[in-house]
Amino acid sequence: MFQFINRKLQGNGNITYELPIDTRSQPLNPDLSKNKLKLKEIFSNCADFTIHPIYIGDKQKILFFYLDGLVDNKTLINGVLNPFLYQGYPDALSDIESLGQIIERKILSTVSIQIITNIDEIVDGILKGYIAILVDGEAKALITDMKNIEQRGIEEPETEVTVRGPRDGFNESLQTNISMIRKRIKSARLKFTKISVGDISKTDVMISYIDGIVSNTLLQEVKNRIEGIKIDAILESGYIEEMIEDNPFTPFPQIQNTERPDTVVSSLLEGKVSILVDNTPFALIVPMSFWTGFQAAEDAYKNYIYVSFIRIIRFLMFSITVFLPSFYVALTTFHPKLIPTSLFISIAAARENVPFPIIIETLLMEVIFEGLREAGIRLPRAVGSAVSIVGAIVIGEAAVQAGIVSAPTVIVVATTGIASFVIPRYNMGAALRIIRFPMLIFSGILGLYGIVTGFIATIIHLVNIQSFGIPYFTPLAPQIPSDIKNILIRTPKWSNTYGPFYTFGRNKPRIPHGQKPHPRKGD
Amino acid sequence: MYSNLKFILLCFSLFLLSGCWDSEELNERALWMATGWDIAENGEIIISGQIIIPSNIQTEGSMASPESDFFVISSKGKDIGQVLENIQSKLPRMLFFGHRRVTIFGEKFAEKYIKEHTDNISRSPDHSLRNDIFVVRGGTANQILKQKNPLETRPAVTALKEHRQSGGRGDKAFLEYLVSINRNGISPTLPAIEITDLNARFETEQSKNKGSDVLGLAGTAIFNKKLELIGFLNMEENKDMLWVMGQLNNLEIGSHYKKQPISIDFNKMNSKIKPILNNNGEISFSVTLIGKGMLIENNPGLDVTKSKNRKIFEQKFSEEVQKRVENTIKMVQDDFKVDIFGFGEAVHKKHPKQWESLKENWDTIFSRSNINVTADIKINQIGKDGPSLLTKEGVITE
Numbered sequence: 001m002f003q004f005i006n007r008k009l010q011g012n013g014n015i016t017y018e019l020p021i022d023t024r025s026q027p028l029n030p031d032l033s034k035n036k037l038k039l040k041e042i043f044s045n046c047a048d049f050t051i052h053p054i055y056i057g058d059k060q061k062i063l064f065f066y067l068d069g070l071v072d073n074k075t076l077i078n079g080v081l082n083p084f085l086y087q088g089y090p091d092a093l094s095d096i097e098s099l100g101q102i103i104e105r106k107i108l109s110t111v112s113i114q115i116i117t118n119i120d121e122i123v124d125g126i127l128k129g130y131i132a133i134l135v136d137g138e139a140k141a142l143i144t145d146m147k148n149i150e151q152r153g154i155e156e157p158e159t160e161v162t163v164r165g166p167r168d169g170f171n172e173s174l175q176t177n178i179s180m181i182r183k184r185i186k187s188a189r190l191k192f193t194k195i196s197v198g199d200i201s202k203t204d205v206m207i208s209y210i211d212g213i214v215s216n217t218l219l220q221e222v223k224n225r226i227e228g229i230k231i232d233a234i235l236e237s238g239y240i241e242e243m244i245e246d247n248p249f250t251p252f253p254q255i256q257n258t259e260r261p262d263t264v265v266s267s268l269l270e271g272k273v274s275i276l277v278d279n280t281p282f283a284l285i286v287p288m289s290f291w292t293g294f295q296a297a298e299d300a301y302k303n304y305i306y307v308s309f310i311r312i313i314r315f316l317m318f319s320i321t322v323f324l325p326s327f328y329v330a331l332t333t334f335h336p337k338l339i340p341t342s343l344f345i346s347i348a349a350a351r352e353n354v355p356f357p358i359i360i361e362t363l364l365m366e367v368i369f370e371g372l373r374e375a376g377i378r379l380p381r382a383v384g385s386a387v388s389i390v391g392a393i394v395i396g397e398a399a400v401q402a403g404i405v406s407a408p409t410v411i412v413v414a415t416t417g418i419a420s421f422v423i424p425r426y427n428m429g430a431a432l433r434i435i436r437f438p439m440l441i442f443s444g445i446l447g448l449y450g451i452v453t454g455f456i457a458t459i460i461h462l463v464n465i466q467s468f469g470i471p472y473f474t475p476l477a478p479q480i481p482s483d484i485k486n487i488l489i490r491t492p493k494w495s496n497t498y499g500p501f502y503t504f505g506r507n508k509p510r511i512p513h514g515q516k517p518h519p520r521k522g523d
Numbered sequence: 524m525y526s527n528l529k530f531i532l533l534c535f536s537l538f539l540l541s542g543c544w545d546s547e548e549l550n551e552r553a554l555w556m557a558t559g560w561d562i563a564e565n566g567e568i569i570i571s572g573q574i575i576i577p578s579n580i581q582t583e584g585s586m587a588s589p590e591s592d593f594f595v596i597s598s599k600g601k602d603i604g605q606v607l608e609n610i611q612s613k614l615p616r617m618l619f620f621g622h623r624r625v626t627i628f629g630e631k632f633a634e635k636y637i638k639e640h641t642d643n644i645s646r647s648p649d650h651s652l653r654n655d656i657f658v659v660r661g662g663t664a665n666q667i668l669k670q671k672n673p674l675e676t677r678p679a680v681t682a683l684k685e686h687r688q689s690g691g692r693g694d695k696a697f698l699e700y701l702v703s704i705n706r707n708g709i710s711p712t713l714p715a716i717e718i719t720d721l722n723a724r725f726e727t728e729q730s731k732n733k734g735s736d737v738l739g740l741a742g743t744a745i746f747n748k749k750l751e752l753i754g755f756l757n758m759e760e761n762k763d764m765l766w767v768m769g770q771l772n773n774l775e776i777g778s779h780y781k782k783q784p785i786s787i788d789f790n791k792m793n794s795k796i797k798p799i800l801n802n803n804g805e806i807s808f809s810v811t812l813i814g815k816g817m818l819i820e821n822n823p824g825l826d827v828t829k830s831k832n833r834k835i836f837e838q839k840f841s842e843e844v845q846k847r848v849e850n851t852i853k854m855v856q857d858d859f860k861v862d863i864f865g866f867g868e869a870v871h872k873k874h875p876k877q878w879e880s881l882k883e884n885w886d887t888i889f890s891r892s893n894i895n896v897t898a899d900i901k902i903n904q905i906g907k908d909g910p911s912l913l914t915k916e917g918v919i920t921e
Contacts, residue, residue, distance in 0.1 A: 333546040337621035337651070341556075344622055348549045349580035357548050447545065 017200045017232070019123070026119045032063060032136035035119075039065055042123055049126075054084055063134045065122070070129035072148030079110040080131065080144070110144040117141070127202075151176065157259030157281070159426055162298035169259040174204055174278040180261040181208060181268075181276075190268070192276075195226050197240070201233030205240065206276040208264070213271045215503065221468055222273045222286060237277040237284050244286075246466045251434045253427040254467040256288040263297045269510070271503035287467035287503065289474055291487045293428025294318065299490055308489030315488065317419035321432045324419070325366060326443035326451050328412045329359050334447030346408075353403040359444030361405055365413040366440065368395060370433070373417070470502045492516075550577070553616040556593065557679030558644075559664025561629035562636055563599055570606045571597035571665040573679050574614075593677050595668045603643045620649040624694060625679040626656045627664040627716065633744060633752040645701060654697035655683045657716040658744035660755055670718055670738050681738050682716055689740055689758075690773030691765060699770075707882040708867020710746060712764070715755055717741035745859050748886075754859055756851070763851040766812055767864045769794040777820065778843040780836065786820035787840055787902065796869040800877060807893040808866055810852075812844055817904035821911050827902065828909035837900045844898035852894050862889040 019042055029035050036051065043049035052064035064080070116122065122132045122141050129147030154176065157169030170177045178192055193207040205226060209219055225244040234240060237257060245254045258264060259281050264274045267285045275284040294314050299307045331338050332347060339347070354361060372391045379387055396414075399405045416436070423429035435458060442450035465472035475483035480501040485491050494515040498506055559571035572595065579592040598609035611618055626644060628637065644650055659667055672681040687693040691714055703711040719739035743761040745754050756764060765771035769792075777786040795811040818827060818836065825832040855863060867885045871878045881888055 332549055336547075336549070336552070336619065337649075341622045341624065345554065345575055345577070345580060348552075348554060348575070349577040351549045352577045354550070357546075359546075444546075 027117055028119060028122075028134070028139040028141060030137055030139045032061075032134055035134055035141075036063060038119060039122070042119075043126075052081075061136050064131055065126055065134070066131040066146065067126055067129065070149060071131055071146035075110060075146050075148070076131065080133075080146075110146060112145040113142060114144075115140050115142055149173070154180070160258065160260050160263070160297050160424075162296070162301075164301045165298045166260070166262050168261060170261060170276075170281040170283060172279050172281055174206060174276060177261070177276050177281075177283065178206060178208075181264055181274075184261060184265045185210065185268070193223070195223070197226065197229050198231055198233045201235070203234040204278040205234070208268065208274040208276060210268050210271075213269065213504065214273060215271060215505070218271075218287070218468060218470075218503065219273055222275070226275070234277060236280045237275065237282045240275060240277055241284055246468065247464075250461065250465060251431040252290070252462065252465060252472070253293065253425070253431060254288055254465060254472065256285040256292055256425070257282045257427065258285060258297070259283075260297050266300065270499040271505070287470040288472075289467065289470070289500075290462060290472050291476075293423060293425040293431075294487075296424035300493075304490045304492045311489055314422055314424070317422040318432060320419040321416055321423070321429075322436050322439060323451065323455075324416050325362050325412055325436060326439040326454075327448075328409070329362050329440060330443040330447045330451055332358050333444070347406075350408050351406040354406045355404070358409070359440070361409050362413065363437075363440060363444075365395075365405060365409055366416070366437065369413050369417050474502060475500070547617060547619075551616055552619040553614050555618055555620050555623050556677055557625040557627065557668055557682075558623060559595075559597070559627045559629065559668045560632045560636075560641065561597075561663045561665055562632045567599045567601055568603070568606060568632070568636065568640055569597055569599050569665065570603065570610070571595055571668050572610060572618075573668045573677065575677075591671070591676065595665065597665055603640065620647065621651070623650060624654055625683055626654060626697070627667050627682070628656070628658045628713070629663040629665070630659050630661060630752070632664070633658045633713075633746075635751055637746075638750040644697070652698050652701075653694045655686055655692075655694045656697045656700060656713055657682055657686075658713050658752065660715045660717040660741040660744070662718060666718065667716060667738060670736060672737050673721075678738060685738065685740055686714055688773075690762070690771050691740070692770055703865075704750070706868060706871075707885055708862065708869070708871045708878075709865035710748065710861040710863045710886070711750065712746065712756075712863045713744045714761070715741040715744045743863075745855075745861060745863055747861055753861070756855075759847070760851045760854070763848045764855075764863060766792060766814075767794055767796070767810060767848065767852070774814070775819070776840065776843060776847075778836075778839040780823045780825070780839055783822040784820055785818070785822065785836055785839065787814075787816045787836075787900070788819045789814040789816035791815040791903075796864075796866060798866070798870045798873050800870075800874055804877075805892075806870065806881070806888065808869070808895065810848070810894060810896045812848060812896065812898045814840075814844070814898070815901045815903045818902050818906055821906070822913075824911035824913065826909040827905040833902050833905070837902055840900040841898040844900060845896050848898070849894070849896045852896070856890040856894075860890040861886050866892075866894070 029038075040051075046067075048068045048070075050064075050066055050068045052066075054062040054064075062084070066076075116125070117140055122143065125143040126132055129145070129149065130143045131146045133142040133144070151173045152171045154168045154171055156167045160169075168180060170180065182190065187210075189211045191209055191211050193209075195205045195207065196202050197205050207219075207222055207226065222244075226240065229240070229243045231239065231243065241255045241257065242248070247254060256267070264283050264285060268274055272285050272287065275286070277284070294311065299311075332351075336344060351358070356364070372387060372395075375387050376384065396410055400407050400410055420429050420433050423432060439451060439454045442454040444450075446453065463471070463473045463477050471478055474480060475487065482498065483501055486496065493511060494517070496511055497509045497513060498504055499510050504510065554575040554577070555572045556575060557573040559573075561569040561571065563569050573593050574596060576590075576592050576594060579590050596610055596613060598606050598613070600606035600609055607618065628641075644654075645652070657667075667682070668678055670678050670681075672678065675681040675684065683694060686696070692699055696714055700711050700713055703709045716738055717740075718736050719741075721735040721737045740758060740761075741755065742758050743756040743764060744752055745756065747753050762771055762774055766774065771792050773789065774792065775786060775788045777784055779785060791814070793813040795813070797809045797811070799807045799809060801807070821827060821836075825835065827833050827836065852864070855861070862885060866889055867878075867882070870881060
């Protein structure tokens with residue numbers, strides 16, 4: 001009986017991505033009906049596969065093959081069917097002898113017309129949204145781009161909202177995304193190399209870089225890693241990210257993702273490499289450093305003094321995210337002497353009737369907070385307000401008044417939660433939110449000693465990570481003095497002569513010296 | 524792989540160094556805010572502790588409970604171990620001394636028993652050196668710990684804050700006290716505290732109002748080298764002493780010009796002690812007191828925007844300060860015969876070689892030496908107007 005279940009659970013048992021007919025470099029047959037049969041077999045049970053015949057006399061002389069929904073009906077009618085059926089009827093159809101003539105006589109008003117001779121090319125073309133035209137008696141086919149896939153418009157990126165800066169964000173179409181980058185760099189040195197990944201999905205992946213800035217070793221490494229991916233399908237850039245990152249056992253993101261074309265372009269200008277994946281609005285940027293996680297897209301657009309201030313706030317909030325709950329637990333349970341007396345008395349008074357130990361109470365609240373946050377993301381907008389009401393009133397107010405949790409703990413957890421959202425890169429914020437839990441447990445067991453141990457362990461881990469051969473903690477470790485100034489604060493653009501040391505190098509200045517604005521007096 | 528295992532094992536050994544057993548929940552601790560030391564008639568010590576009642580403390584906008592938010596607990600015993608054992612047996616929570624900021628010695632206790640019993644204050648790691656310490660003038664420490672103040676709910680805080688506000692040593696008192704015990708050139712002193720009346724008493728009032736008792740600073744308690752209390756300085760003398768020591772940072776004094784009062788409020792104060800050794804080996808001191816402050820009273824109505832007039836006042840204040848401080852020093856030299864000012868330390872620093880021969884009977888030498896006080900007073904703020912607004916005839920000039 002168990003064998004039977006096992007067999008049921010095992011499923012098909014012989015998964016294959018091969019087509020029923022070996023199409024590889026199989027030439028077309030001059031006989032149209034044979035070609036038609038072959039294609040029909042390949043596309044068997046594909047309801048969207050359409051064959052459109054044109055009769056000359058009683059015989060099917062010309063066949064159109066395409067996938068319904070991928071091709072643009074308007075273009076099909078105006079560019080292909082009309083010329084064939086009406087405009088050129090007496091002239092064209094009667095004496096067409098070869099496909100070449102169709103092109104020669106400029107019957108079709110479409111783009112990228114090719115003549116091919118293999119079945120597999122036809123199949124690939126049809127799957128991409130091309131239309132294939134086969135004529136009886138010829139072992140050749142004509143394919144032409146007729147693709148029109150419905151896509152979302154260009155919208156403001158939701159994950160990286162800015163006050164100042166361009167509002168266009170990537171969408172799911174690779175062509176649109178490329179055009180958005182191309183629009184910003186009007187140079188042929190901006191390159192896109194295409195690699196197709198995924199045995200069955202055959203997803204287009206574009207490696208984008210600026211020739212002349214990017215280092216060849218980095219570029220080669222990226223290409224090698226992506227070409228090495230063996231996977232059935234790529235649905236999102238996250239698939240690529242997980243398959244090519246250096247250290248798979250870390251919560252810290254080693255590859256930056258962005259929805260913003262301006263962020264991609266600014267990274268390309270620094271000598272980084274961007275990976276665009278079809279069907280996802282998130283582009284990947286490699287290599288990433290730890291500090292990138294603290295830089296928002298609009299940092300470069302706003303006043304540098306203000307941005308410097310905000311960056312300091314971000315690092316402050318970063319330390320609060322990681323350390324505040326654990327410090328709270330360690331100080332109150334292990335080292336109460338370190339708390340100022342009056343604060344200590346207030347905390348003691350607030351905690352008087354709380355039944356749980358502080359570490360349990362804090363962990364509980366942190367977990368509930370994470371749950372609330374997660375619920376807020378998943379819930380439909382209509383019920384979203386219910387979560388905030390329940391979160392704020394039930395947990396914030398009622399739990400404190402009932403004496404189940406103490407007000408200081410709620411304050412600590414709420415502050416931590418808010419602080420974690422200050423970190424501009426969502427995935428970096430997520431990593432920091434994760435590591436505060438081990439920190440909390442460490443501090444609950446070992447006190448301040450545990451916090452220090454946890455902190456040292458985290459730092460050791462961080463300096464060990466590399467992103468595409470470039471140290472994660474650079475420019476702090478290893479130290480690049482000229483880059484350090486742009487970590488904690490942002491220096492004005494006229495003072496940043498070079499880009500980051502590891503990706504940009506020091507050969508050619510990016511912004512030459514002596515451009516500090518100094519208007520002449522008396523003019 | 525093997526080295527990884529070793530590393531993980533090493534990490535686990537961390538848990539042996541410290542661990543959950545060191546943690547104590549807040550509501551398992553009894554917060555001990557202040558300690559009082561007294562002596563019982565049979566020679567046993569009595570230790571009183573002021574302990575917070577957290578549930579009576581006002582939180583979350585609720586009204587403060589009418590009950591007091593502290594209580595005083597005390598026990599007798601031959602030694603501190605016994606006393607603490609007795610106290611702990613009366614408390615459901617673990618005593619926690621980490622936030623004790625005030626220690627109070629009863630007068631009887633201070634007269635004789637400090638040296639015998641109080642090693643614990645500086646030994647126990649629970650006790651902070653940042654601690655204010657008082658001697659009760661005319662009473663027991665237990666009484667002081669029970670005395671409330673209308674502004675502060677806890678007497679410990681009251682004493683500490685009063686001490687800080689008056690420009691004294693604040694919670695450095697204990698540290699200074701320990702330092703002075705271990706030096707030859709200065710005798711230990713401690714601030715004194717007493718229970719006093721909140722309001723001045725009018726002659727018509729027969730008896731004082733009930734419930735108007737408060738804690739008040741009462742000057743300085745003077746100790747000899749055996750740590751026995753030998754007397755008190757009053758508040759004024761206490762401030763003179765602190766000024767000479769350079770520890771005072773706030774003082775208001777008055778003088779008069781043409782029989783009309785003038786007053787100054789110092790905000791920058793300092794002192795310089797200069798020991799002078801003559802050829803016969805006799806020692807004398809010149810003390811310079813520096814004070815800068817704001818004129819707060821100008822009844823004579825002189826126009827103090829004129830520097831000439833300010834000079835007159837400064838001169839008057841200097842004379843006053845000089846007279847006052849000289850009197851205080853003379854009184855200490857004659858009555859107590861111990862160097863509470865630290866003149867010996869000044870000699871120690873300036874003439875370390877000669878000090879070796881002087882230090883043995885320094886207090887005798889001190890009480891016989893000649894001390895010359897000069898004051899350098901500056902008015903650096905004059906208030907709202909130059910002449911007095913009360914002076915109808917306008918500006919009076921000399």
